[in-house]
Amino acid sequence: MRFEYNIEAGNFSKAGDASSSFKKILKQLNVDPQIIKRIVVSLYEGEVNIVAHANGGKAICEVDTNLVRIHLVDVGPGIPDINKAMQAGYSTASARVREMGFGAGMGLQNIKNNADILNIQSEVGVGTELEIIVNLPKAG
């Protein structure tokens, strides 16, 4: 099953809408609560990244019985140095974003900690694409 969510640039009051909608779906599909938590936290962090840094984007969430795959695609500045961006605490967020409680530099790190696979592709001046995969163990 495939679900697509648009993510608006700069609108922090709506950051979390995609993860909240997708969370409801995962609960209805009887995915293990602890795994839902990992998926939703990853999606939320990715969502916030798009809201904070990009000029808009979308989350495409695919659910299969053995895994959940999330593509976060944005049009934006891109990440010049992905290795650096992965470091905990590294942040390019503006002072305005930090004042709102975002931009602590933990986003990508947090996704990596919660996902089974995280792939990042980015082109400066074009945009960033994240692929997040979380495996679903076979339920008893």
Add this chain to the structure above:
Amino acid sequence: MDSKHFHHALIINDDHCIGCSHCMNVCPTEAIRLRNGKAILYENRCVDCGECFKACPVSAIIIDQDDYKRIQAFNYRIALVPAVFMGQFCDEISRDQIYSAILANGFTHVYEVEMSVDLLVNQVKTYAKSHPDKKPLISSFCPAIIRLVQVKFPALTENIMLLKPPLDITALYCRKQLTDQGVNPAEIGVFYITPCAAKIAAIKSPVGEDYSMITGVINMDTLYNKVFKHIRSDRSLKPAVVHNQLLSGTALQWSLTHGESNHIPGRSLAIDEIHNVIEFLEKIESGEISDIDFLELRACDESCAGGVLLTTNRFLVAERLGAYSAENKTKTDESTGIEAYTDYLLRRIKIQPISPRSMMKLDENMEEAMRKMDKSGRMLKCLPLADCGVCGSPNCQAFANDIALEDADIRQCIFIQKNREQTGELSPDESLEMLKSVWGNDKFFS
């Protein structure tokens, strides 16, 4: 994962139910449907919060208490009375008068529920410090909240603090104290005077405990009426000396909003009223809110002062207890007798881990759940999204799910009926029958 036996204290009385759907529309967990002119309860979704009880215009929803006469089966009849009970009476009526009236109404002992709070408060602090991985720690105080977390926020069950609430600690204490005095345990009946339905449900089918120390439950309004009548009819009532000393300020306010959170160091929040709690837990669960240390969550507005079985306005009850607590502050050192049992009680203060009991799933099997979700999605596209509730489900999304779960027929939707009448797919008679299957026969002329 599912509990086999799940007691509910809220009962819909079919003889009185007029099928008005008010309860269905206020239920925070979408646990009520309308069928054949009567409200029906999906028991696995109900958390006993009491919103339906408050909304019912004809008192068709009752809170199932024990028969008052049942106390007479015991030689030692203990009333476990929470502080909010006292908060209902005006200042002219003294605490001793109230407790004397309780004794005059058949009880042999009065114990105040919150007498164990001073012992508990330190345990909560220690627990919070030693469980940094469980942040935010969710208080185990309100049983409706525990059930809400189990059914709606299953991932957060591991955040629930595994310590007994004051009620259970005090119940343990009073039993132990009496048996130490040589009383035969079989002769002791411990009756809790409850402000709400959720506490009854928690006693009749405990979560995190094998059995309850509490024998039975008396609804607070029942005892209030008896006590008030007694005091009014006998102004000269000699106040009996209740053997317990005054509660500390902390204890008196424990069941009110901020009663717990004020004592827990760090970022400690108090949230009352079930919809507020749901809104906040959604954000916690998604990781949108983090770095919170402790959550005091209560299903009722103004916490227990707003319990559905209280007679007096909740703001007045909270204000009175606040005033009493200011008076009692200097008296916290006085012994309540419970200190002597500290070791005994602390050894038994833990409860077992609480397991999730998700009500959200469309099917146990994921492939089947996906098929049902697909069907629900297709149904929702045909529905008006007006959330009018005429179909007998609380909103269009819930109705679409009900259809996918084969608990409803899409022709129950009044918009679908009108469309199908136009195209000739449904006759006016069939259409009326569909409405009757939801609302019963009485509301229609033919």
